[in-house]
Amino acid sequence: MIRPQDLLHPRPEGLYCPPGDFYIDPTRAVDRAVITHGHADHARAGHGAAFATPETLAIMQVRYGANFAGSAQAMTYGETIRRDGVAVTLVPAGHVLGSAQAVVRWKGLTMVVSGDYKRRRDPTCTAFEPVQCDVFVTEATFALPVFRHPPDTGEIARLLHSVAQFPERSHVVGAYSLGKAQRVIRLLREAGWDRTLYVHGALERLNALYEGFGVDLGPLAPATGASKAELTGQIAIAPPSALATPWARRFPDPVDAFASGWMRIRARARQQGVELPLILSDHADWDELTATLAELHPGEVWITHGREEALARWCDLNGLPARALALVGYEDEGD
Amino acid sequence: MRAFAHLLDRLSLTASRNAKLTLTRDFLRETPDPDRGWALAALTGSLTFKSAKAAAIRAAVEARMDPALFAWSYDYVGDLAETVALVWPARPGANRPPELSEVVEALRTAGRVEAQSLIEGWLDALDADGRWALLKLVTGGLRVGLSSRLAKQALADLGRVPLAEIEEVWHALAPPYGDLFAWLEGRAARPTADAPGRFRPVMLAQALDEAIDLPKLDPADYAAEWKWDGIRVQAVSERGERRLYTRTGEVISAAFPDVVAALTFDGVIDGELVILRDGAIAPFGDLQQRLNRKTADAKLMAKFPAGIRAYDLLLDSETDLRALPFAARRERLEAVIAAHGSDRLDLSPIQPFADWDDLARLRAAPPPGDPRAAEGLMLKRWDSAYLAGRPKGPWFKWKRDPRRVDAVLLYAQRGHGKRSSFYSDFTFGVWRTDIGGHPTLTPVGKSYFGFTDAELKQLDTFVRENTTERFGPVRAVRADLDFGLVLEVAFEGLQRSTRHKSGLAMRFPRISRIRWDKPAREADTLDTLERMLAAMGG
Incomplete structure (x- = not known):
C-alpha cells in the first residue's frame, strides 16, 4: 500500500519527495528544486538544479542574476520529466506569469502541489487548470469566509472614479512588483485608461519581462524625474513599501491606494493609512478555495500556509480528509 | 444603497477635510431624491435607528453558517458589523438590493420583530459593502468622521450659496430635504426658515x-x-x-x-x-x-x-x-x-x-x-x-498672549493625506524627578501645527535620523539629558487631567519655535507648568 507521505512529506527545507529526491518550493538552498512560481518566498536562489516554467526561470534570473542556480531546466506547461519512476508535470496555476502547479505521479498515485493559485481570469497569466488527484496540496492565504474578493472590474472602476473625482491629486497604487503591478496595469488598459502610467523604478525590469512574454502594458514612464505638474491627475504604480515614504513626496497630494486581498479588512487599510483600498488578489478567495476542493474532490487535502484551521474545518464539514502541513517560511503578506 | 455604501467607505478612510467635502458634495449631486436626503440625515445624525441589536444580527448569521467559522472570522476582523457584512452567505434568487429610502421608510414603521426579518432579507440581497452600510445604519453608529458642519458645507458647495444660508434654514427642514435640494439646484425658491426654535447663524470675530x-x-x-x-x-x-x-x-x-x-x-x-x-x-x-x-x-x-x-x-x-x-x-x-x-x-x-x-x-x-x-x-x-x-x-x-514652555520632543507620528510621508504629529515632554531622584521626561502634550513647511522637513529629518524605537506609525526619538530637540510650545491654558501621566493637559498647544540651539537639559520642568496652572486659578 502506497501512502501519500511516502511520495511527499514536509521537511525543514520544504516539501520533499524521497523517491525522486527533490523539493518543491524549498525555503532553503537544496540540490534539486521544482519551483512553482517566481515570488521570493517560493523561488529562492542557490539551488543545485532548478526546474520551473521558462517564465519563472526568467523571473528568477531578473531577480537573482544569471547564476541563480547551478543548472536551470525549463519545463513548459504540460511537459513531463521523470526521475526514478516519479513523473513531474507543471500545469498552470493562474497566480502570476509562469505560475504552475506541480503534478507528481508515482506508482498510480497522483499528488498536486498547487503552489499559490487563483481561479478567476487574469489577463497577465494562463488560467488555472484543474487536475484530478488523490492528494491536493492547497494554499490557505485567504481561507476565511470574510475573504470574498469582488470582481476586479469594479475595483478598477472605483480607482478611475476617484481619479475623475480628484483631478488635482495623483493616485499612487501600491502593488507587489511581481504579478500584481502588471495585472493592475493590464486591467487599467482594459478599462480604457490609455494614458501614460508612471511607475516606480523597482518595477521596471519585471514590467519589461512581462512585455517580453507578450503582455502589453501600454505607455509607461518613470515616476522619478517627473514634475508635480506632470503627475497631477495621473496614476502611478509603486511597490507598497514606497507609499508614505519620501519617494512619494514627488506627487501632488497623493491618494494612497493599495491593490491587495488584505484590503478587504478595513482595519488593515486604516492601519496602513490607505485612503483607497482596492481589493485585488492573486490568491484564491474563500469561495474559490472551497469550490476548487469541491470540484476536484481529492481523496485527501493537505494545507500548506495561511489560515489552515478554517479550511481544515470546512473540509471536515464536507467529508474531505484534511491535514495542515505547517510549512514555515511562506509569507502571509505577499499579495 | 450602493452609492451610500461607497461614500461611507471612502469617508471612513479619508482624513482630509477637502476630500471629505468633495466626496460628500459629489454624492449629493449624483444621487437622486429621496435617497440623498436620507443619506444626509443619517450622516448628520438627524436620523438614527436602533432597529437591530448586535446579538440578534449575530444569531442570524450563526443560523446561516458554521459557528466555528464565524467565530474565527469575527476574531480575525474584530468588528461585528464588518464581519457579518463579509461572511453573510449569498442567497441565490434574493430580491434586488434595496435603495436607502426603502430601508429608511420601512424601518420607520416596523416593529422590532418585523425589522429583524426585513434586515435579514436586505442582507441577502446586498453585496458586502452594502451590507456593511446597512448594518452601520441599523445598529445606530455610522461614525465615519463627517461632522454635520462639514455636511452643511458640502451642501453650500453643491448650491454655491454661503454656509450661513444653509444654517439659517437647516432647522426648519426635515429629511429627506426635497425642498432644500430643489433650492440648491435652482428649481425652487429658498425654503422658509420660519420654524420656532430654529438656529440663527452666528457672528464671529x-x-x-x-x-x-x-x-x-x-x-x-x-x-x-x-x-x-x-x-x-x-x-x-x-x-x-x-x-x-x-x-x-x-x-x-x-x-x-x-x-x-x-x-x-x-x-x-x-x-x-x-x-x-x-x-x-x-x-x-x-x-x-x-x-x-x-x-x-x-x-x-x-x-x-x-x-x-x-x-x-x-x-x-x-x-x-x-x-x-x-x-x-x-x-x-x-x-x-x-x-x-x-x-x-x-x-x-x-x-x-x-x-x-x-x-x-x-x-x-x-x-x-x-x-x-x-x-x-x-x-x-x-x-x-x-x-x-x-x-x-x-x-x-x-x-491674551499665549503661555510658553520649552519642551523636549519625545515621539513623532506620521501624518495623513498630504503629510502622510512626514512625521508631523509631535509629542513632547518636560523634566520631572522620578522616585529614584533622577530627572526624567514626562509627556505633557501633542501638536501637529505651528511650524512652516520648511520646518516640517527639518523636523521629519531629525525624527528619521534619531529614531530609537518604532511602534507602527509612531517613532520614539532620542531624548535624554545630553541630547534631544527642544521645542518652544505655546498654549492657551492648562487644566488638570487624569488621562495624562503628568496630570496636566494643555489647550491648543502648538510648536511656536524650534530651539535647535537649546540643550535638552535646559528645557522646562513640570514644576514650571504647575506654577502656571496655579496662577490661572486652576
Whole structure:
C-alpha cells in the first residue's frame, strides 16, 4: 500500500519527495528544486538544479542574476520529466506569469502541489487548470469566509472614479512588483485608461519581462524625474513599501491606494493609512478555495500556509480528509 | 444603497477635510431624491435607528453558517458589523438590493420583530459593502468622521450659496430635504426658515493684529468685554420651543437640561456656556465634564452646574434684532437678563476703557475673579449689526498672549493625506524627578501645527535620523539629558487631567519655535507648568 507521505512529506527545507529526491518550493538552498512560481518566498536562489516554467526561470534570473542556480531546466506547461519512476508535470496555476502547479505521479498515485493559485481570469497569466488527484496540496492565504474578493472590474472602476473625482491629486497604487503591478496595469488598459502610467523604478525590469512574454502594458514612464505638474491627475504604480515614504513626496497630494486581498479588512487599510483600498488578489478567495476542493474532490487535502484551521474545518464539514502541513517560511503578506 | 455604501467607505478612510467635502458634495449631486436626503440625515445624525441589536444580527448569521467559522472570522476582523457584512452567505434568487429610502421608510414603521426579518432579507440581497452600510445604519453608529458642519458645507458647495444660508434654514427642514435640494439646484425658491426654535447663524470675530489694526480704530467706536472661556452657544426660547445650539448649529439641549429649564425668557440669546458657581465661572476643565455627553443626571448637574453668560440678543419676543446696532441690542439684552432673575443666566459686563493703552493694561492684568481665566478681550463696534460669519472689521478678538514652555520632543507620528510621508504629529515632554531622584521626561502634550513647511522637513529629518524605537506609525526619538530637540510650545491654558501621566493637559498647544540651539537639559520642568496652572486659578 502506497501512502501519500511516502511520495511527499514536509521537511525543514520544504516539501520533499524521497523517491525522486527533490523539493518543491524549498525555503532553503537544496540540490534539486521544482519551483512553482517566481515570488521570493517560493523561488529562492542557490539551488543545485532548478526546474520551473521558462517564465519563472526568467523571473528568477531578473531577480537573482544569471547564476541563480547551478543548472536551470525549463519545463513548459504540460511537459513531463521523470526521475526514478516519479513523473513531474507543471500545469498552470493562474497566480502570476509562469505560475504552475506541480503534478507528481508515482506508482498510480497522483499528488498536486498547487503552489499559490487563483481561479478567476487574469489577463497577465494562463488560467488555472484543474487536475484530478488523490492528494491536493492547497494554499490557505485567504481561507476565511470574510475573504470574498469582488470582481476586479469594479475595483478598477472605483480607482478611475476617484481619479475623475480628484483631478488635482495623483493616485499612487501600491502593488507587489511581481504579478500584481502588471495585472493592475493590464486591467487599467482594459478599462480604457490609455494614458501614460508612471511607475516606480523597482518595477521596471519585471514590467519589461512581462512585455517580453507578450503582455502589453501600454505607455509607461518613470515616476522619478517627473514634475508635480506632470503627475497631477495621473496614476502611478509603486511597490507598497514606497507609499508614505519620501519617494512619494514627488506627487501632488497623493491618494494612497493599495491593490491587495488584505484590503478587504478595513482595519488593515486604516492601519496602513490607505485612503483607497482596492481589493485585488492573486490568491484564491474563500469561495474559490472551497469550490476548487469541491470540484476536484481529492481523496485527501493537505494545507500548506495561511489560515489552515478554517479550511481544515470546512473540509471536515464536507467529508474531505484534511491535514495542515505547517510549512514555515511562506509569507502571509505577499499579495 | 450602493452609492451610500461607497461614500461611507471612502469617508471612513479619508482624513482630509477637502476630500471629505468633495466626496460628500459629489454624492449629493449624483444621487437622486429621496435617497440623498436620507443619506444626509443619517450622516448628520438627524436620523438614527436602533432597529437591530448586535446579538440578534449575530444569531442570524450563526443560523446561516458554521459557528466555528464565524467565530474565527469575527476574531480575525474584530468588528461585528464588518464581519457579518463579509461572511453573510449569498442567497441565490434574493430580491434586488434595496435603495436607502426603502430601508429608511420601512424601518420607520416596523416593529422590532418585523425589522429583524426585513434586515435579514436586505442582507441577502446586498453585496458586502452594502451590507456593511446597512448594518452601520441599523445598529445606530455610522461614525465615519463627517461632522454635520462639514455636511452643511458640502451642501453650500453643491448650491454655491454661503454656509450661513444653509444654517439659517437647516432647522426648519426635515429629511429627506426635497425642498432644500430643489433650492440648491435652482428649481425652487429658498425654503422658509420660519420654524420656532430654529438656529440663527452666528457672528464671529477676526483676530486682532495689534500693530496693524489698533492704530486704525477709534476706541470710542468699540465696546470691550471679556472673552469667556467656555463654549459659544445660542439659547433659543421661541413660541414655546426651547433649544440650546452650539455655534455651528448642533443641538445640545439634551445634555444641558439645567440650562434649558432656565430659558424662561422669550427670545434668542448669544452667550458662553460655562460652569457657574456663585456667579463665577469655573475652569474650562469643569465644563468638559459636561461636554460630549448625550444626557446629564442630577448628580452631574449638581457637581457641575452649567449656565450661560450672555453676550447678545438676536430676537426679543417676536422682533428680530439682528439688523439693529450692537448698542441697541445690548440695551434690550440687559433688560431681558434683569427681568429673568435666574442664577443660570447672567450678563457679560462691558469693560469701560479710555484708550487702547488702558485696555491693553486690563488685558495684561485682569482683576481678581473669573476674568483671570478669560481667554482675552472682545471688541465690538457699538454700531455693528449682527452678521452671519466672520466679517472683517465690526468684531475683533484680542486674545491674551499665549503661555510658553520649552519642551523636549519625545515621539513623532506620521501624518495623513498630504503629510502622510512626514512625521508631523509631535509629542513632547518636560523634566520631572522620578522616585529614584533622577530627572526624567514626562509627556505633557501633542501638536501637529505651528511650524512652516520648511520646518516640517527639518523636523521629519531629525525624527528619521534619531529614531530609537518604532511602534507602527509612531517613532520614539532620542531624548535624554545630553541630547534631544527642544521645542518652544505655546498654549492657551492648562487644566488638570487624569488621562495624562503628568496630570496636566494643555489647550491648543502648538510648536511656536524650534530651539535647535537649546540643550535638552535646559528645557522646562513640570514644576514650571504647575506654577502656571496655579496662577490661572486652576
